[in-house]
Amino acid sequence: MPEMKLASLELSPSGLPAWFDLATGASILQYGQRLAARELLVNTLGNIVVRTHCPYWKREVMYTKHLGLSLEESGLEHLAVLDMQSDELLHGRCRPSLGHQMHREIMRCRHDIHATVHLHPDDVIAFFSVMQWRQMRYVSNDTALVMGKPPCILGEGVNVELDVSAIGRCADDTNCIVMPGHGITSFGRDLSEAYHRAVAFVAEIRRLIICQHLSAATGKSIAFASEEEVQHMYELGEQVIYGSTHT
Structure with a gap:
């Protein structure tokens, strides 16, 4: 010092x-x-x-x-x-x-990241506690563009606020960590980007919950975006969302 x-x-x-x-x-x-x-x-x-x-x-x-x-x-x-x-x-x-150490470790692992947002959204916690997904699926054509990378959905009981060791194994491959039963941490190159990723992810979970209700009520299946479409959206995100202005 x-x-x-x-x-x-x-x-x-x-x-x-x-x-x-x-x-x-x-x-x-x-x-x-x-x-x-x-x-x-x-x-x-x-x-x-x-x-x-x-x-x-x-x-x-x-x-x-x-x-x-x-x-x-x-x-x-x-x-x-x-x-x-x-x-x-x-x-x-x-x-x-104590959860501050999670934010700090994300930034230590990702030199391009300058902002993180940690939330405990009701919809996200409820969805993952029931569905128990380990891989994200989308119904919208825009959320993956905003996220930029697949969310990292941790296993039950894994709390990177208390044990940051898991962050180093996933930080490079994601812009949003999901802790089922706890919440999400999104990150970005600035606070605007981290914020938009957080609210976009919550919005997608809300769409998925609505789709589950409608599917149960009508007997019709949910039309998820294919893995190829999702990967293409991750790759196009920088160009579509920011053009050439974001550095």
Whole structure:
């Protein structure tokens, strides 16, 4: 760690350290409210983590909310900043929840990832607890475009918030980790991408649940996208969703 400089003790008019990135903090609060508006926050354990370079500390840091409250309750005063390399708390009243190590390990494994979103959506937990899928199937023609890679659906009882060892085995091959009975963690090159992957995945699960009901009511089978179509959508996602503007 660098020597403690006088500037690090100086506070901005908001009461935050002078080096605190207000834009990053505000983006976490903004997307937290968007998730709340979609009713995707159900307790204090959902979280957002954003990785950015801090000129003052001359290293990468992670912005996130501390434990004990929901994203929808959070203000700038509830955000913590941690050193990416050492995990030292650089700013904040207290540390984030234990699940923070999952976010950090994803970013350690994926240098292209700068944001993660962790949620406990009712629909996702209910769907996987009943269907017990280990491979994702789609009914829409757009979700795989947004996801970019197949979701990693973990086995029952595997909790990468408590044991991050499984992340290294799947992080390169996915942009969304599904823990049946627990929730999802989506990741992206920025917070917008991580957010869109989270809400797109939840929307697809809701479509699948509706399809199950309609299939049972009508006796008609569900028309799933073929494996070839899904793989093609994964491959086309960058071009279709972002064109040549996303870096």
